[in-house]
Amino acid sequence: MAQKVVTIFTDDLTGEESSEATTHMIALDGVNYEIDLGPDSYDKLLEALAPFTSAGRRVRGTRKASGRVASTASSGEDTAKIRAWAKENGYEVNDRGRVPAEIREAYTKAH
Numbered sequence: 001m002a003q004k005v006v007t008i009f010t011d012d013l014t015g016e017e018s019s020e021a022t023t024h025m026i027a028l029d030g031v032n033y034e035i036d037l038g039p040d041s042y043d044k045l046l047e048a049l050a051p052f053t054s055a056g057r058r059v060r061g062t063r064k065a066s067g068r069v070a071s072t073a074s075s076g077e078d079t080a081k082i083r084a085w086a087k088e089n090g091y092e093v094n095d096r097g098r099v100p101a102e103i104r105e106a107y108t109k110a111h
Contacts, residue, residue, distance in 0.1 A: 011036065011038040013037060020038050021036045022036070022037065024036075024045070031104065031108070033101060035097075043071075091106070097104050
């Protein structure tokens with residue numbers, strides 16, 4: 001049996017399909033966000049953030065080959081704590097993979 005897998009990239013801002021959409025990470029007040037954007041939406045993001053990024057200080061960290069900031073060992077421990085808390089509080093969370101932002105936010109508010 002043959003199987004064909006099709007991956008469709010969608011711009012999270014516009015909802016439009018885009019073969020050029022890429023994932024970008026944004027961090028604010030200790031909360032990391034991922035967003036998939038096409039080139040036009042990414043340009044809008046950079047334009048909107050320009051006054052803040054030009055006035056701010058860049059925080060240096062170790063980078064993976066993909067260009068994302070590498071996770072620290074403690075973030076894995078935090079993820080385990082968040083998963084345990086989420087399960088105890090009635091949230092559905094997978095044992096592996098990324099913990100959804102809304103669960104991270106709920107955990108942060110509870111602590």
